Amino acid sequence: MDNLLNLLVSLKSVIWGAALVVGVIIVLGVVSRFLQRNAAKVTGRQFRNQLIMTGASFCGLLLVILGLPIDTTMRGQLLSLIGIIISAAIALSSSTILGNAMAGVMLKTLRNFHSGDFIKVGDYFGRVTERGLFHTEIQTADRDLVTLPNMFLATTPVTVVRSSGTIVSATVSLGYDIPHTKIEDLLLKAANGIELKDAFVQVLDLGDFSVNYRVAGLLEESKKLLSYRSRLRASILDALHHGGVEIVSPNFQNLRDYDPQKNFIPAPVRARKDQPVDAAPVEVVFDKAEVAESLSALSIEQSELESSLKEARQAVKDAKEDQDKQKADRQVTLIEGKLEQLAKTLAETQEKDKDS
Numbered sequence: 001m002d003n004l005l006n007l008l009v010s011l012k013s014v015i016w017g018a019a020l021v022v023g024v025i026i027v028l029g030v031v032s033r034f035l036q037r038n039a040a041k042v043t044g045r046q047f048r049n050q051l052i053m054t055g056a057s058f059c060g061l062l063l064v065i066l067g068l069p070i071d072t073t074m075r076g077q078l079l080s081l082i083g084i085i086i087s088a089a090i091a092l093s094s095s096t097i098l099g100n101a102m103a104g105v106m107l108k109t110l111r112n113f114h115s116g117d118f119i120k121v122g123d124y125f126g127r128v129t130e131r132g133l134f135h136t137e138i139q140t141a142d143r144d145l146v147t148l149p150n151m152f153l154a155t156t157p158v159t160v161v162r163s164s165g166t167i168v169s170a171t172v173s174l175g176y177d178i179p180h181t182k183i184e185d186l187l188l189k190a191a192n193g194i195e196l197k198d199a200f201v202q203v204l205d206l207g208d209f210s211v212n213y214r215v216a217g218l219l220e221e222s223k224k225l226l227s228y229r230s231r232l233r234a235s236i237l238d239a240l241h242h243g244g245v246e247i248v249s250p251n252f253q254n255l256r257d258y259d260p261q262k263n264f265i266p267a268p269v270r271a272r273k274d275q276p277v278d279a280a281p282v283e284v285v286f287d288k289a290e291v292a293e294s295l296s297a298l299s300i301e302q303s304e305l306e307s308s309l310k311e312a313r314q315a316v317k318d319a320k321e322d323q324d325k326q327k328a329d330r331q332v333t334l335i336e337g338k339l340e341q342l343a344k345t346l347a348e349t350q351e352k353d354k355d356s
Helices: 002-041 046-067 074-089 097-112 149-155 180-193 222-240 250-255 287-318 321-355
Strands: 116-119 124-131 133-140 145-149 159-160 164-174 195-207 211-219
Touching: 002 046, 046 074, 097 124, 097 149, 097 159, 097 321, 124 145, 124 287, 145 149, 145 211, 164 222, 180 195, 180 211, 180 222, 211 222
Parallel strands: none
Antiparallel strands: 116 124, 116 159, 124 133, 133 145, 164 211, 195 211
16 A cells, blocks of 8 residues: 555656646747747837746746655755856856857947948948847848848947938049149039038148048938949049049059150049939848837837827826817827828738848
């Protein structure tokens, strides 16, 4: 009889332990499914979902250890083992997956760049398309996608192009036989010709054979950075050629048998009536980055509208007079209409994101 009772007690313990493990797995599965379904409605939450699943898995492991029908000594040893493993993982985090996760948390906390921003990290330059717990994805000027580990971003200086505007510049080397005042006027004309604001010219270097000039100006629409870099150089060519300035190394004169009075400047051409084609169209080069930026902006707008809707509904409840209540009702209807339209736009943008 005693053996049977011991067997039943052992069987009960095994069943309880198995049920606890299965229950934790089911709960984690439900949480994961809920987060995935929520992520399909609102984008830009991949990082948060990964962090929640990591924390939930850790809590589930602790719950299993604390709930298993084992003696106190064994339970303490298991908890100590987990502590040792976590400590070792943190110690080795500089070269492990956990290191990328910790770097991702740091980058998310700093918030120095967002989806759609231009960033330069080492030799990589492009617009941010995705930010995860372990990696950050950027889209380069070749329309390619580059995945960068978060540890790389955390240990390498990151240059972020400000969305409010950036400086576009170009350098050119010209001979000493041309007055610098004339060059400065022509370069300023080139910068102003493409509508760069607050343009300026600098003399960078006095070389053995030529003078290095830099012309720059403020571009308020940072998305067009690549195209305006090209347009500035083309405008410099036009301005200098129209001003009778030869853009060629003085050394070149020692290698040619031409009339010294001959200048190597293209013949004048008739000005274009139509606008020049954009050298780097944003919607082609950075299509995924554009979608990511739009999704981020739409998600923020959706959150703000949802907060406004709660306040408007509360105002309906708190209204004491009919006139105030009608006004609050109209506000609720207006916000609901905006949310409905925003949801359609968000769905269309998400479809574009899947296709890109």
